[in-house]
Amino acid sequence: MKIIFSVLLFSLSIFNCVSAKDKSYSQLNKKIPNITPYDCKGITDTAIIAEINGDDSKETIKLSIIRQHDKSGSWISGYKLTIDESKIQKTLDNAVEAVSLMLVDIDKNDKFREIVVAVNADPDGMEYYIHKFDKGNIYEIGSILNFFFDDPEPFPGNGKIYANNWMGFWTIYDTFTYSSAKNTLTKDNTTGIYDVSFPKDYKADITVTKPFKLHKDRDDNAEITANLIKGMKINILKADITAKCKEAIDNDYSPCHWYYIESESGNGWIRIKDFKDNVDGLPWAG
Numbered sequence: 001m002k003i004i005f006s007v008l009l010f011s012l013s014i015f016n017c018v019s020a021k022d023k024s025y026s027q028l029n030k031k032i033p034n035i036t037p038y039d040c041k042g043i044t045d046t047a048i049i050a051e052i053n054g055d056d057s058k059e060t061i062k063l064s065i066i067r068q069h070d071k072s073g074s075w076i077s078g079y080k081l082t083i084d085e086s087k088i089q090k091t092l093d094n095a096v097e098a099v100s101l102m103l104v105d106i107d108k109n110d111k112f113r114e115i116v117v118a119v120n121a122d123p124d125g126m127e128y129y130i131h132k133f134d135k136g137n138i139y140e141i142g143s144i145l146n147f148f149f150d151d152p153e154p155f156p157g158n159g160k161i162y163a164n165n166w167m168g169f170w171t172i173y174d175t176f177t178y179s180s181a182k183n184t185l186t187k188d189n190t191t192g193i194y195d196v197s198f199p200k201d202y203k204a205d206i207t208v209t210k211p212f213k214l215h216k217d218r219d220d221n222a223e224i225t226a227n228l229i230k231g232m233k234i235n236i237l238k239a240d241i242t243a244k245c246k247e248a249i250d251n252d253y254s255p256c257h258w259y260y261i262e263s264e265s266g267n268g269w270i271r272i273k274d275f276k277d278n279v280d281g282l283p284w285a286g
Contacts, residue, residue, distance in 0.1 A: 050103055052083075053133050054111025059084050061115060063101045066091070079117055083133045088140065090129065092119060106130075107159040110180045114141065116155075125165070128154065132183060142185035144176060161185065168254065169282040170196045172241070192242035196259070202283050208232040210278040214268025218243065218258040226266030234279065235262040240269075247273055 047062040066078040066089070078091040079099065102116040115131040115138075125147035132139045144163040146154050148171070152162045161176040175188040208228045215222040218240055228234065238260040245256035255273040276282070 046101065048101070048103075050113070052103060052113045052115065059133060061101070061103075063099070063117065065099055079119075079129075081115065081117065081131060081138060083115070083138055084136070086133070086136055086138045088131070088138050090140075104155040105157050106155055106161065106178045107180055108157040109159070112180060130161075130185070132180070139183045141178070141183055142176075144174075144185070147171070166285070167239070167241075169284050170198055170236075170239070172239075173197065193238055193240045196236045196239050199283055204281045204283070206234050206236065206279050206281040208234060208263075208278060209280050212270060212275045212278045214261055214263070214266060214270050216268055218269050220271075222269075225268035226263055228261075228263055228265060232263055232265065236260070237262055243271070245271065245273070 047060060049058050049060050051058045052061070053059070060083070062082040064080040064082070066076065066080060068076050070076050076091065078089065080087060080089045099120070100118045102118060103113045104116050106112075106114050112132055112134070115133065117129040117131070119127045119129070125145060127143055127145050129143045130141040132141055144154070144161055145165050147164050147166045151164060151171075154162050156162070159178050161178060163174045163176065165172050165174075172194050176185045177188060178185055208230055211227065211229050213224050214226040214228065216225045217223075236259050240258040240260075241254075243256045243258050244253050247255045249255075255271070257272050258269045259272055259275070260269050261267065261275075
């Protein structure tokens with residue numbers, strides 16, 4: 001059993017949710033396997049009762065949404081999670097538009113079910129804040145971002161959590177390992193270099209429209225390995241998303257990312273800022 005409960009939350013009152021098994025996950029407007037949503041008819045505060053830590057005693061889990069204006073008129077958003085007598089409160093960066101409360105079985109080999117507060121991080125998908133309740137304490141395990149909810153399913157029950165995000169023209173996939181003993185999430189990829197995965201229905205060629213050069217290493221002064229000219233076809237194979245450069249804006253370092261390109265004249269690395277306007281066929285979106 002992978003995702004046990006989902007409570008969909010939208011307005012400003014407390015309501016006793018009625019089980020709505022097999023209904024679609026309405027926030028994403030699609031059917032999600034292994035999920036039992038609760039039809040809460042548009043609420044923001046709710047409570048469920050469930051056994052979550054293997055002690056054969058049911059706990060009362062309450063989620064309250066914080067959404068108010070600060071002195072400048074900007075929204076302050078967050079949530080308060082209460083389990084029996086324990087409480088935690090978290091402030092979120094963006095205004096909460098929709099939230100769901102889920103119980104998930106991250107590792108079916110332990111006795112726990114974890115509590116996940118899922119926030120609509122539109123336009124960036126869903127962000128999952130993961131908690132565990134043990135011996136009267138709520139532990140904040142960490143958070144992951146999922147742009148596509150079920151590609152792959154984030155909580156398959158094997159101690160792994162699968163995450164993904166849209167990078168402008170490709171999808172990045174991450175795997176996290178959960179340690180119930182340490183209450184930690186560890187990202188499996190420690191290099192920051194990823195395979196570039198294009199949308200499944202993407203069929204177009206990527207064609208050079210203006211000349212550019214490829215480097216042997218991820219260094220602006222590295223040896224030139226290829227000179228690409230107009231009309232050449234290229235394949236983008238890998239990306240290094242750890243790089244920084246002076247062209248970054250407001251801590252957005254995406255223009256600095258290095259991409260490894262395959263071409264008929266040779267292979268090599270180039271920053272996205274140095275070739276994105278020199279090719280045609282990239283599936284930009286978002």
